[in-house]
Amino acid sequence: DADVTQTPRNRITKTGKRIMLECSQTKGHDRMYWYRQDPGLGLRLIYYSFDVKDINKGEISDGYSVSRQAQAKFSLSLESAIPNQTALYFCATSGARGYDTQYFGPGTRLTVL
């Protein structure tokens, strides 16, 4: 969905490096999410934010941190990347109602050597 953009689309880095993945949205949504996808697995929630001042851990937050710089921007950081963080990372956004659909960005493929 072009309304949700992620940068970079691909990244190769080395163990111990700090990495930041960025997400921007033009949908005007309050809620933003970061997911991780590994081969053969579904998406797992890393962090989510219901508004600029609200940050919550998901099921696999260890080793990650996030920053909600504005309503439209939500970045994910790996403070010290490790090989088992090699995965596809997706950002998503949704409205604030309980039944609002989550819209996903195109993903970032991260490889940690």
Added chain:
Amino acid sequence: GESVGLHLPTLSVQEGDNSIINCAYSNSASDYFIWYKQESGKGPQFIIDIRSNMDKRQGQRVTVLLNKTVKHLSLQIAATQPGDSAVYFCAEKSGNQGGKLIFGQGTELSVKP
């Protein structure tokens, strides 16, 4: 604990046939379910959703069925086309989980010409 899973990891159908993709969930409190389609190299794309107060919902060529008694969800695709080839994920949401989505593993649908 709660989980969402798919019965079959792969499904191969002939072009023009109907496809049925199944999903089981275990959280009785889940009240909203979504099917996503993920094509290679792209983020998940919303297909159709259903709330727990419904047992059937139809879209364009797709139908979602919800059986709360056995905690089962299915996606039916009519007249399957090559463009339907993708991985399909079911996801559930429950109010007592802060509106977070929980994804199943995914089923890869392959359409044979």
